[in-house]
Amino acid sequence: MRFAAFIRPPYLLRMVTLSAIIFMAFFIFAMNPEPSYASAPSAQDAAMSREAAQAGHELASDKVSSRYAPAPRLHARDYPRINGVNGRVSVWLAAQMHLWFAAFVLSVPIFVLILEGIGMIKRDRRYDKVAYEFIRVSITAYSLTALTGGLLLLSLLVFYPQLLGYLSQIFGPTMLAYAFLFFFESLALYIYYYGWHSMRSGTLKWLHLTTGLLLNASGITLMFIANAWMTFMISPGGVDSAGVFDGNIWHAIHTALWNPLNLHRFISNIAYGGSIVGAYAAYKFLSAAGTEERAYYDWMGYTASIIAVAALLPLPFAGYWLAVEIYAYSQQMGVTLMGGVFGRIFIMQAVVIGSLFLAANYYLWCGMHRSDGAYRYTRYVKYIAFIMFLCFLVWFTPHTLVLKASEELAMGGRYHALVAPLGLMPAKNTAINIMLLCTSLSFLLYRRANRVSVVTWSSYGNAAIIALYVAGTLNIIFLGVYYGYYTDTVYKVISSIPQVSTTITVISAAFIIEYFMLRGAREFAPLRWGRMPRRSQYALVLIAVSLTWLMGLMGYISEAIRQQWHITGIMKDNSPDAYTPALSYAVKTVSIGTIIFLGIILFIFWLGQLKTSEGTSA
Numbered sequence: 001m002r003f004a005a006f007i008r009p010p011y012l013l014r015m016v017t018l019s020a021i022i023f024m025a026f027f028i029f030a031m032n033p034e035p036s037y038a039s040a041p042s043a044q045d046a047a048m049s050r051e052a053a054q055a056g057h058e059l060a061s062d063k064v065s066s067r068y069a070p071a072p073r074l075h076a077r078d079y080p081r082i083n084g085v086n087g088r089v090s091v092w093l094a095a096q097m098h099l100w101f102a103a104f105v106l107s108v109p110i111f112v113l114i115l116e117g118i119g120m121i122k123r124d125r126r127y128d129k130v131a132y133e134f135i136r137v138s139i140t141a142y143s144l145t146a147l148t149g150g151l152l153l154l155s156l157l158v159f160y161p162q163l164l165g166y167l168s169q170i171f172g173p174t175m176l177a178y179a180f181l182f183f184f185e186s187l188a189l190y191i192y193y194y195g196w197h198s199m200r201s202g203t204l205k206w207l208h209l210t211t212g213l214l215l216n217a218s219g220i221t222l223m224f225i226a227n228a229w230m231t232f233m234i235s236p237g238g239v240d241s242a243g244v245f246d247g248n249i250w251h252a253i254h255t256a257l258w259n260p261l262n263l264h265r266f267i268s269n270i271a272y273g274g275s276i277v278g279a280y281a282a283y284k285f286l287s288a289a290g291t292e293e294r295a296y297y298d299w300m301g302y303t304a305s306i307i308a309v310a311a312l313l314p315l316p317f318a319g320y321w322l323a324v325e326i327y328a329y330s331q332q333m334g335v336t337l338m339g340g341v342f343g344r345i346f347i348m349q350a351v352v353i354g355s356l357f358l359a360a361n362y363y364l365w366c367g368m369h370r371s372d373g374a375y376r377y378t379r380y381v382k383y384i385a386f387i388m389f390l391c392f393l394v395w396f397t398p399h400t401l402v403l404k405a406s407e408e409l410a411m412g413g414r415y416h417a418l419v420a421p422l423g424l425m426p427a428k429n430t431a432i433n434i435m436l437l438c439t440s441l442s443f444l445l446y447r448r449a450n451r452v453s454v455v456t457w458s459s460y461g462n463a464a465i466i467a468l469y470v471a472g473t474l475n476i477i478f479l480g481v482y483y484g485y486y487t488d489t490v491y492k493v494i495s496s497i498p499q500v501s502t503t504i505t506v507i508s509a510a511f512i513i514e515y516f517m518l519r520g521a522r523e524f525a526p527l528r529w530g531r532m533p534r535r536s537q538y539a540l541v542l543i544a545v546s547l548t549w550l551m552g553l554m555g556y557i558s559e560a561i562r563q564q565w566h567i568t569g570i571m572k573d574n575s576p577d578a579y580t581p582a583l584s585y586a587v588k589t590v591s592i593g594t595i596i597f598l599g600i601i602l603f604i605f606w607l608g609q610l611k612t613s614e615g616t617s618a
Contacts, residue, residue: 068169071243071571072162079575080158087159088577089589094152096552096593101145102226103265103551106219107273108138109189111307113212120205130300132196137280138273139193140604142186160575163566170238170245170252171229178225181218188215220266227261228253233567234558235329243570256329260322267315272547274308276601279544282537283605285530295530301540302367308543309360309439313507316353316432317500326561330568333561342557343398344583350396350428352550357435358388359539359546364442366536371450373524380445388438394431397422426484429496433476433503437469440507444514451521461517465510472506548598552590560586 072078079087112131119127156164168175192211199208236243238251245252281301288294327334338346365381368374397419421427444465455461476499483495563580566573581589 068245071166074162074574076574076576078162091155091159093593094155096555097597098148098152099555100597101141101148103269103272104276105138105142105145106223107269108134109215110270113216130303134277135193137277140607142189173249174225178222181222185215185218224262228258231255231257231261234562236567236570239570257325260325264318264322267311267318271308271311271315274304275544275547278304278308278540280605282540285537291530298530298532305363305540313436337561345553345557347396347398352546354392354395356543356546357439359542361388361439361442363536363539364446366533367446368449370527370531374449377445377449384438384442388435391431391435394422394427426480429499430476430480433499434473436503437506450524450527451518452524453517453521455517458517461513465513468506468510472502475502549594552594556586556590
């Protein structure tokens with residue numbers, strides 16, 4: 001790779017943009033780490049301190065109190081206003097746009113590195129080629145991640161300067177680390193991308209893989225740092241009841257929700273990145289002119305979809321852990337989350353998640369048509385689809401129905417005798433675990449569609465796999481029904497643990513048996529990549545659109561559970577917009593953001609196609 005590549009106008013503009021954001025962050029947080037109200041306390045602040053002392057709020061020590069101020073008590077006049085601009089919605093959309101792009105550019109390098117390593121081990125250039133195209137798709141999105149991050153920072157400075165000042169007082173060192181890590185990640189990304197073809201063999205290939213490893217390590221660390229700021233606002237730690245920081249940054253970072261949120265976002269980002277790349281492959285497949293090009297993008301879409309589905313399988317478990325920790329931190333917050341004002345949003349979430357699994361299974365079933373041997377297993381698809389549909393109905397059934405007064409009177413109350421039990425978590429945990437088993441079974445059938453086992457014990461292996469799925473399903477149903485409805489309430493939560501263990505055990509054991517059964521297997525017929533119905537590609541697009549909308553909706557909930565607080569119990573939101581918006585308003589706002597983001601993604605896809613066409617014509 002030549003140095004001249006770095007000084008071409010498009011790349012130079014990106015580097016200048018990134019550097020400008022880095023230095024702006026450095027100027028804000030490094031040159032002015034202490035907010036003005038901390039260095040020069042007013043009479044009102046002194047009165048607040050006396051009131052806190054009289055209420056029993058004591059500072060940790062004189063040394064700490066001299067360095068850190070309590071959380072400010074704000075009034076409506078403390079929030080700057082711009083005519084015609086809603087500050088809350090501006091910050092909301094800027095933050096969501098940044099998170100969408102960040103999730104994409106964080107996840108893509110992870111499986112790009114994995115694919116590159118597989119290609120080097122197997123000496124298969126296809127993996128290297130598709131990995132390069134993955135990273136090429138994300139390179140433009142990386143610049144937009146930086147731009148939306150700068151927009152978010154600017155929005156916070158304009159509309160919520162006091163909140164940003166208080167957070168910078170506590171997290172100043174991590175904000176500096178974030179800025180320098182972002183610069184390092186940018187450098188690693190450009191070396192990794194533009195050095196791809198120059199570092200393709202020998203020692204340089206290992207150096208290239210090392211650069212990719214450093215790129216992913218810095219990206220994941222950035223996510224962990226940003227998660228610390230968010231979880232501090234929901235479940236603050238390292239501060240007393242007046243909001244005075246104790247001086248230990250680790251206490252503020254390692255809050256009650258930090259670890260579960262890290263795991264949940266790491267898995268969901270991988271699923272999201274795979275879905276966006278899968279949508280790109282579908283876009284290229286549908287617009288492909290030749291058979292060879294269609295076959296290549298069919299294989300690319302399959303690879304991306306497998307990554308997305310593999311990450312979707314453990315995602316409900318990670319989300320359940322996060323919800324349990326929210327309940328453990330604040331039972332009131334937990335009830336508000338799933339049983340209160342946001343309960344209806346979780347019904348919408350259930351519909352979207354069920355649609356995701358149905359779309360993923362549908363794509364796998366369509367993929368079986370690549371093989372002439374699929375006829376041996378396609379007859380089982382209708383049974384899997386029927387079970388999936390039943391579980392889907394249970395999954396989004398609400399505990400209480402939205403009824404008119406006359407309907408409620410006719411039914412005798414808000415709780416239906418048959419529907420209400422299906423709205424409880426034991427039924428939903430049972431349904432989602434069975435859906436996960438069905439999805440893994442669809443993948444096993446897809447793998448077998450073009451292979452014929454040659455081991456002598458294949459009949460016993462098939463019997464063992466069937467027994468595993470049957471016994472696992474029965475055990476999941478028993479745990480959900482018995483411990484969910486016929487024992488003490490405490491077992492409703494505890495029963496989910498053996499259900500999850502059963503699902504993981506069945507899937508793992510079945511895949512291990514399948515792996516050894518198909519070792520040395522012969523092909524039934526050559527796989528015909530590109531022989532996919534066009535409707536299958538719309539399933540990939542549906543997965544990407546649904547995940548985008550779902551991430552926006554869940555992002556709203558994760559912030560809205562703080563309700564009237566900027567920082568729960570520490571810093572109250574007294575702005576004119578300090579209210580929980582109606583669910584219809586929130587859904588419309590998230591939907592508008594989703595449309596804007598997907599429009600930008602389509603533009604990125606078009607740019608990639610334009611670049612490819614230009615390169616081909618040249």
